[in-house]
Amino acid sequence: MTKKVMACIDASPYAEAVCDYAVWAANRLSVPMAVIHVLDKAQHTHTPDLSGSIGLGSQEVLLQQLAELDEKHGKLALERGRLMLDAARSRAEQAGVNGVDERLRHGTLVETLVELEEETRLLVMGKRGFSSADAHGHMGLHVEQVIRRLHKPILLTQQSYKAPQRIMLAYDGSATALKGLEMLAASPLGKGLPVHLVMAGANIEAAQQQMETAAQILRNAGFDTRVAIVGGEPEEVLNQYQQEHHIDLMVMGAYGHSRIRQFIVGSTTTAMISKAKCSLLILR
Secondary structure, X not given: OOOEEEEEOOOOOOHHHHHHHHHHHHHHHOOOEEEEEEEOHHXXXXXXXXXXXXXXXXXXXXXXXXXXXXXXXXXXXXXXXXXXXXXXXXXXXXXOOOOOEEEEEEOOHHHHHHHOHHHEEEEEEEOOOHHHOOOOOOOOOOHHHHHHHOOOOEEEEOOOOOOOOOEEEEXXXXXXXXXXXXXXXXXXXXXXXXXXXXXXXXXXXXXXXXXXHHHHHHHHOOOOEEEEEEOOOHHHHHHHHHHHOOOOEEEEEOOOOHHHOOHHHOHHHHHHHHHOOOEEEEEO
């Protein structure tokens, strides 16, 4: 089975950027691309279920009208989903990606993505979706659940696309972080781009040795690598470093070391993802 870059789109302002980042990733990885839209009845049906409070008898006509309205909402959501997928496929093909798959699914987003996991090389989705697009400074409602459940790399995009020119790898010296670093070193995704290898913590000899060992792995793989150890709270200093050095893509593991060991489950990573001013690649 040929694995694909999966672009998960909805009616949020992130849809175009998700499509563009997926095109970028599919081209660099030399794999096919698919666009996915999930129809979640809980989101596209706005009519409340009043059957328990209305009663029967003279209210049967109203209940019938409510049922018909639900059906209309469902048909409109289906048509909107098809139009979005067609538009995304056309956008990707204009950018040079041929044979884009369209997937329109009923159900919940998380379960759908889990079902498609075997076909997935990389999942691309917005940092926020339709239901939380205006909640600036926060993660989308489904993002944490997706990261917990999926065991594939996930690219979380900002609202506007910018082809990555500089990568930053948030590194903490743990075995999991080393595995993520080796994944990055072996992947075509970042080839030819300079990498900033950054650790949040005390600039002590042990940390310096860890960073030099890690940097050598990247250099051996052909990456122009810069090393930095910055003191302070990880969610603050790492995002600050990203902005000061104009990093376009931040890479981090889904689990980390010491107090970031529970990474996405804990508040530190949630804060980092929420505050990030660039797109993020989450490695599992």
